[in-house]
Amino acid sequence: MTHQTPATPATPATTPGTARLLDCGVAAGPLFLAVWAVQAVTRDGYDPTRHPLSLLSLGELGWVQIVNFVLCGALLLAAAAGLRRDLDSGRGRRWAPILVGLNGVGLIVAGIFPTDAGAGFPPGAPAGAPEMSWHGVLHEVGFLIAQVAWFAACPVFARRFSALGRRKWMRLCAAAPVAALLVLAIPHVDSLSVRMVLATAIQLGLLTALARHHVRT
Secondary structure, three states, X not given: OOOOOOOOOOXXXXXXXXXXXXXXXXXXXXXXXXXXXXHHHHOOOOOOOOOOHHHHHOOOOHHHHHHHHHHHHHHHHHHHXXXXXXXXXXXOOOHXXXXXXXXXXXXXXXXXXXXXXXOOEOOOOOOOOOOOOHHHHXXXXXXXXXXXXXXHHHHHHHHHHHHHOOHXXXXXXXXXXXXXXXXXXXXXXXXXXXXXXXXXXXXXXXXXXXXXXXHHO
């Protein structure tokens, strides 16, 4: 008589509710960058080669960028909630959602507290460096939270994928922070604003890819 070994139960598929939360993370990066790009070519006086994207929070249409920051942050918070549901075991199951969520918190803080005018934007602003105000300080705190959280999330995800034997994803999570740092480290002051946007694209692109990966697995 032949004895059959019971099949190993399949990993439960991502539930529709969890998938919707993760889809928020898929949308966050492309939406944020698209809104920036539209403003970069339509806002009077804004020069993407000279003006950091945070300056778009100022002026008559500054509310657009403020909403962009807050909405992107909220979408990342939703994605973090989806990851918390989805990662029920293995390395990084606790810290990965927390760090993605802190990315969202940082963006929300940066949106609620706008930066200070400077570099000639909005039109009529001083041409030099801005004088830091209390809300400008809090804006930088939000930026710092998002940056530290993202750079900390990369090795957390890399270690998780390494433990799962997913070498391609491990290498991607290890390479992304190196790429972002190399972009920012280029010694060319006049291109700093553009390079900051490119580094942001790398950061949000990785979060988008991770969210999409977990929706599909």
